[in-house]
Amino acid sequence: MGTKKFLTGLGATATAVKMADVDVITSFPIRPYTGVMMILSQMVANGELDAEFIHADGEHAQLSISHGASAAGARTFTGSSGVGVTYAFETYSPISGGRCPVQMLIADRTLDPPGDFGSEHTDALGCRDQGWIMGWAETPQEVFDNTLIYYRVGEDPRVRLPQFNCHDGYFVSHIPGDVEIPEQSQVDEFLPPYRPVDPLDPQNPLGHGPQIFPDQGPALEAMRHNAMMAAMPVIEEAIDDFGRIFGRKYAPFVEEFMTDDAELVFFINGAHAHTARYAIKHLRERGIKVGLVKIRFIRPWPTDVLQESLSRFKAVGVVETNSSFGIARGGGILAPEVCGSLYDVPQRPLIASFMGGLGGEPITLKEFDFIAEKLKKIAESGKIEKPVYWLGFEE
Amino acid sequence: MATQKVEKTKVDRIRSLAKAPMDDYYVSGHRTCAGCGPAINYRMVAKAAGKDTIFVGPTGCMYVANTSYLCVPWAVPWIHAQITNAGGIGSGISAAYEARIRKGKYKGKFPNVIVMAGDGGSSDIGLQALSGAMYRNHDLLFISYDNEAYANTGIQVSPTTPYGARTTFTPPGPVVPEGKKLWPKDLAKLIVGGHPSVAYVATASIGYPIDLMNKVRKALNVEGAAFMHIHAPCPKGWGFPADKAIEIARLAVQTGMWTMWEYENDEYKINIQPKKLKPVSQYLEAQDRFSHLTAEHKAKIQNFVNHKLAMLGIKVPVEAVTA
Ligand SMILES: Cc1ncc(C[n+]2csc(CCOP(=O)(O)OP(=O)(O)O)c2C)c(N)n1
Numbered sequence: 277m278g279t280k281k282f283l284t285g286l287g288a289t290a291t292a293v294k295m296a297d298v299d300v301i302t303s304f305p306i307r308p309y310t311g312v313m314m315i316l317s318q319m320v321a322n323g324e325l326d327a328e329f330i331h332a333d334g335e336h337a338q339l340s341i342s343h344g345a346s347a348a349g350a351r352t353f354t355g356s357s358g359v360g361v362t363y364a365f366e367t368y369s370p371i372s373g374g375r376c377p378v379q380m381l382i383a384d385r386t387l388d389p390p391g392d393f394g395s396e397h398t399d400a401l402g403c404r405d406q407g408w409i410m411g412w413a414e415t416p417q418e419v420f421d422n423t424l425i426y427y428r429v430g431e432d433p434r435v436r437l438p439q440f441n442c443h444d445g446y447f448v449s450h451i452p453g454d455v456e457i458p459e460q461s462q463v464d465e466f467l468p469p470y471r472p473v474d475p476l477d478p479q480n481p482l483g484h485g486p487q488i489f490p491d492q493g494p495a496l497e498a499m500r501h502n503a504m505m506a507a508m509p510v511i512e513e514a515i516d517d518f519g520r521i522f523g524r525k526y527a528p529f530v531e532e533f534m535t536d537d538a539e540l541v542f543f544i545n546g547a548h549a550h551t552a553r554y555a556i557k558h559l560r561e562r563g564i565k566v567g568l569v570k571i572r573f574i575r576p577w578p579t580d581v582l583q584e585s586l587s588r589f590k591a592v593g594v595v596e597t598n599s600s601f602g603i604a605r606g607g608g609i610l611a612p613e614v615c616g617s618l619y620d621v622p623q624r625p626l627i628a629s630f631m632g633g634l635g636g637e638p639i640t641l642k643e644f645d646f647i648a649e650k651l652k653k654i655a656e657s658g659k660i661e662k663p664v665y666w667l668g669f670e671e
Numbered sequence: 672m673a674t675q676k677v678e679k680t681k682v683d684r685i686r687s688l689a690k691a692p693m694d695d696y697y698v699s700g701h702r703t704c705a706g707c708g709p710a711i712n713y714r715m716v717a718k719a720a721g722k723d724t725i726f727v728g729p730t731g732c733m734y735v736a737n738t739s740y741l742c743v744p745w746a747v748p749w750i751h752a753q754i755t756n757a758g759g760i761g762s763g764i765s766a767a768y769e770a771r772i773r774k775g776k777y778k779g780k781f782p783n784v785i786v787m788a789g790d791g792g793s794s795d796i797g798l799q800a801l802s803g804a805m806y807r808n809h810d811l812l813f814i815s816y817d818n819e820a821y822a823n824t825g826i827q828v829s830p831t832t833p834y835g836a837r838t839t840f841t842p843p844g845p846v847v848p849e850g851k852k853l854w855p856k857d858l859a860k861l862i863v864g865g866h867p868s869v870a871y872v873a874t875a876s877i878g879y880p881i882d883l884m885n886k887v888r889k890a891l892n893v894e895g896a897a898f899m900h901i902h903a904p905c906p907k908g909w910g911f912p913a914d915k916a917i918e919i920a921r922l923a924v925q926t927g928m929w930t931m932w933e934y935e936n937d938e939y940k941i942n943i944q945p946k947k948l949k950p951v952s953q954y955l956e957a958q959d960r961f962s963h964l965t966a967e968h969k970a971k972i973q974n975f976v977n978h979k980l981a982m983l984g985i986k987v988p989v990e991a992v993t994a
Pocket residue numbers: 709730731732733754755788789790791792793818820821822823824829
């Protein structure tokens with residue numbers, strides 16, 4: 277059953293895209309995501325994948341072409357990194373509002389200035405409010421799996437939303453790991469062919485996206501909101517089915533590691549969870565009761581799951597590989613969402629953010645030690661001394 | 672990009688207005704201004720294209736004034752595009768049908784994909800998307816309906832606005848007496864000049880419906896990308912009475928302000944060539960947007976037109992100006 281391959285995140289994505297029998301692929305070069313398009317274009321040239329491979333005139337065009345293709349009933353794949361992601365910003369809301377389940381790989385890259393190839397999540401997180409499903413994978417295997425899971429969730433008639441399938445540039449996009457490649461028949465069982473609802477088709481003439489007046493706005497926005505909320509049970513269903521068919525069982529929204537008796541946790545998304553696991557093992561040897569809470573979906577944000585999970589701990593350190601200058605509490609994008617999620621919970625942990633990995637720096641074991649130390653102090657004293665720490669700039 | 676494509680139905684020439692199809696696919700339900708040139712154009716294009724058509728409509732008058740209140744005036748599928756990306760949306764629709772038909776995922780025939788973009792959405796903010804679609808040679812027809820301004824936002828200058836026109840961003844005043852100071856971008860030439868895959872490029876005008884509809888059919892019969900630039904006077908923006916759009920459109924051709932040609936097989940063909948051209952002043956004086964121009968400005972425009980015609984190889988005398 278299946279084979280094992282040693283693949284990068286980009287190789288894993290391309291393999292999954294091929295197995296998903298995508299119809300239209302739109303490309304434009306920017307590091308680090310570019311590699312996925314090199315692989316896919318070779319697959320098309322070799323005749324291994326039957327798809328229109330389009331050289332778009334920029335990222336805005338990549339997304340626009342994907343939008344048109346998806347509205348006309350095709351399964352589509354696109355991708356980008358860094359400023360490429362922000363260049364296409366105008367197109368994101370029309371795609372989700374048009375309920376087109378386009379999938380976009382984001383292999384994160386720091387935004388300019390200055391030019392920097394390293395991974396930082398601000399490119400993707402800056403687009404978090406555009407009505408796209410969004411989450412991060414930590415390993416090439418998770419990348420492969422998420423690619424299939426996202427198509428299935430996004431194309432589900434109860435959801436019909438596009439997806440940002442994110443992983444860290446280089447740390448995941450370029451570092452290979454073992455990936456179980458399933459049989460095509462397993463993929464076909466998990467992911468049925470895309471059955472578009474009301475595609476552009478002269479046999480069934482319909483208008484997509486007519487102008488409205490303000491009084492018609494609330495209903496449309498509520499529909500998009502409901503679709504995003506409806507994704508929650510659909511994700512759970514898909515993850516269940518995924519486990520049954522492929523034998524790999526994920527926690528749908530929030531994965532915990534060594535949390536059974538933990539008092540302190542690192543809250544994290546993406547590749548740095550990998551280092552965090554090692555750090556936790558070392559810290560545990562020194563008697564520090566620390567664990568990991570890794571969030572797999574940022575949109576929809578799993579408020580209920582986080583309330584249940586995080587209210588069990590004394591202190592939560594939110595690791596922020598992103599920036600939002602002047603945001604509430606003055607740190608990154610995730611902490612205010614974590615705080616907001618816990619506001620209604622009587623038993624709340626204390627929460628501090630740790631700005632780390634900015635510009636694509638690795639977050640080192642030492643830095644995780646530092647976070648754990650601060651969290652320990654916070655838990656013991658029962659109060660936070662400050663809401664945000666910048667790793668590498670602190671005493 | 673086509674490999675094995677399902678054959679497209681070829682459409683025949685329309686011989687006269689009386690023999691034009693009775694069926695309309697751009698129907699009632701819009702609220703464009705009375706006498707709107709772009710709306711007249713839409714009706715002719717949809718009539719010529721017929722029912723197996725998908726329209727792409729970027730933001731502009733032909734979006735906003737056509738689709739108010741969540742209803743649409745098309746009897747064929749239509750999708751909104753951003754003002755920036757109609758060429759991209761059109762490319763995607765065409766690519767989707769290539770792939771789905773080839774892979775056996777769609778059983779019908781390949782539709783006509785027509786992008787209907789304003790001059791702003793094609794010669795300016797949408798130019799990159801247009802150029803990309805032409806360069807990649809997707810099977811589609813991109814039409815730029817030219818009302819010579821960003822009309823929907825309140826008549827602001829665009830690259831195709833003529834020299835000397837008053838718009839709400841080029842008001843004449845003592846320091847800038849002519850209003851718009853720049854010469855217009857020639858979009859159709861830009862497509863011909865830099866897009867070798869494009870097999871068919873034509874200009875047309877709502878003043879000449881048979882010519883317009885037959886050019887649409889020719890463009891749709893072409894394999895791959897085709898482009899049309901269609902002159903569509905705007906009574907509100909240009910300042911002429913609502914019942915004069917066709918007359919103004921014809922006058923533009925009769926004065927040489929608008930030229931009618933086709934480009935195929937590496938050659939330009941002039942389609943409508945008056946025996947004698949009327950002076951441009953007749954055209955300018957029929958519209959309020961030029962009412963501030965001096966004789967000197969008008970002479971400059973006449974020179975520009977003479978030069979443009981010479982470049983196209985049109986050598987017809989201009990009638991003397993009769994005051
Ligand atoms: C990105 C963006 N910028 C600006 C606008 C505002 N806008 C709406 S309609 C329009 C005018 C479009 O002009 P044109 O393409 O010539 O079409 P027309 O209205 O003249 O028919 C503009 C600028 C917009 N919708 N989107």
